[in-house]
Structures are given as C-alpha cells and as structure tokens.
Amino acid sequence: MVAEVSEPVTGGAAPLLAAAGLRKTFGGGLPGARPALDGVDLTLARGDFVVIIGSNGAGKSTLLNSIAGSFLLDAGRITLAGQDITRLAGHRRAGLITRVFQDPMIGTAAEMTIEENLALAERRGARRGLRMNLNAARRDVYRELLKPLALGLEDRLTAQVALLSGGQRQALSLIMAVMSKPQLLLLDEHTAALDPRTAGLVMEATERVVRENKLTALMVTHNMRQAIETGNRLIMMDAGRIRDDIGGAEKTSLTAADLVEKFKIDNDRMLLGA
Ligand SMILES: Nc1ncnc2c1ncn2[C@@H]1O[C@H](COP(=O)(O)OP(=O)(O)OP(=O)(O)O)[C@@H](O)[C@H]1O
Ligand SMILES: [Mg+2]
Incomplete structure (x- = not known):
C-alpha cells in the first residue's frame, strides 16, 4: 500500500516552536512575588492555530511577550524553526514573529499614510538600507491586499492612518503583520x-490570511465563541501554567457548555460574544 503523505504525523515533523520550562517573575524576584510564567511547555506544529484562554493575570500576554522577546526569561528555552531564539533580542525576532495587540493604536503609525505603513511592514525583518519603493506596481499589490477586508481601505492608500477607525486600523495592523510572511503570528x-460586527470582520480576515499564507498562529481571547470556533487547538492558562490543551476531534466538537463545565469558567468573566 502507498502511504498517504498529506497528513502530518504527530511527533513526526520538527515542531515550528518549542518552548520548554519557561519561567518569569516580575519585580526583581522580591519575596512572595508570584511567577507570571511558572514552568510553561508549549510545542506548536507548523500550521497550528492555537487559541489561549484564561482569566486576567493568568500569564497569557506574558507567554506571548516571552516568545516575541520583550524580556529575557528567568529560565527556559525557546526554539523557532530549529533556531534557539531564547536570548535573541526582540527586534531581531521581528522578521520571524509578528504581533497584533488589543490596542489599535499600537500596530500602525498614525502620522503616516496607509501605503507608507504597508511599505514599512513589507520591509520588516529585511536588511537595513533597503529602500522603500512606493511605485504603481506596489500600490496595486497593496490594493489587492486591502480589498478583501471590505472596508474600502484600498481606495484610501494616501489617507493618514490617524483618520481611520479603530477597526480599520486593526484590520490594517493584521495585514501589516502578515506581509512579511512571518514564521509565527501572535494575536493578543x-x-x-472592537464592536461585535467589526470584531467579526477582523476575525474573518484573520482566519483567511492565516490560511492563505499557511501561517502558524497563537491567539489570546476572552471571547468564548472565538475560542470555540477558531483554531485547531485550545489552551487554558491559569496562574502562569498551562492547565489544559485540547486538540483534534475534541476541539472540533467543543461547545460553550463543555468549556464552562471543563474549566469551571466564570461566565461573568468570559464574553459569549455576539
Ligand atoms: N511588564 C510587567 N511588569 C510587571 N508585572 C507584569 C508585567 N507583565 C505582566 N506582569 C504580571 O504578570 C502577571 C500575568 O500578566 P499577563 O499580562 O500575562 O496576564 P494575562 O493572562 O494576559 O491577563 P489579561 O487577560 O488581563 O490580559 C500579572 O500578575 C501581571 O501583573
Ligand atoms: Mg493579556
């Protein structure tokens, strides 16, 4: 019999990301300080879209920040595509790992135009000195990237980003984050x-760009519907640790009731989403 080659065998191919024993305590290790990361192990296969949930202060953002290189860990090791990045400075990971944050003001440069922002994002991780080349051909490429967002941004390339709504800026941030085809996309x-309708549009765009660019993604959310509907794995964090990691058929068939039951989730703290 001829073996099928399309399905990756779990544990077979080298993981895209391997984080082991991550520890971080903020506050200079003062006595009594609780670790923000308390021994986190996380392995992502190429193409994984992993959703992280957990209550406020569970360590979700700290985990993403540690992967992005915002600070040095107290202990642990991170490899990305086989490269040890544990001590690699954050800015040197920029071509490998990109991020979209909660605050629409962070991902874009307000004083610059949409096309200038896109040109900057395109050069992310590239060698210094590469000139920003804004010609008609690039503008056509940018329009094609913006069109599927259905926000009309493709007709506003020379508009200042400061004039855009939060949702429009967030959609632009997302496009900018995937332009350089990063190894890993972090969504916090x-x-x-965003309002529920715009949040839905940005989520749709997120799933599309991840699929089209065959990206690996790690997304934090407090929205239970997103946690159920998005991705192929769901991780639950609590007190700096990964408490559960659900994948495969269990993730596919997960319901809101399952989540509440499984994690004894405080309904008031988890948004059911619109
Ligand atoms: N830069 C920092 N300096 C000091 N303490 C920090 C820093 N970043 C995170 N912490 C602390 O680490 C712990 C985990 O915070 P983190 O932001 O990772 O939580 P979270 O799971 O993202 O929560 P939320 O759902 O509220 O965003 C918290 O106690 C927080 O106060
Ligand atoms: Mg957070």
Missing part, C-alpha cells in the same frame, strides 16, 4: 476593543 486579544 486583537479584536477585544
């Missing part, structure tokens, strides 16, 4: 500040 509650 990137739709939480």
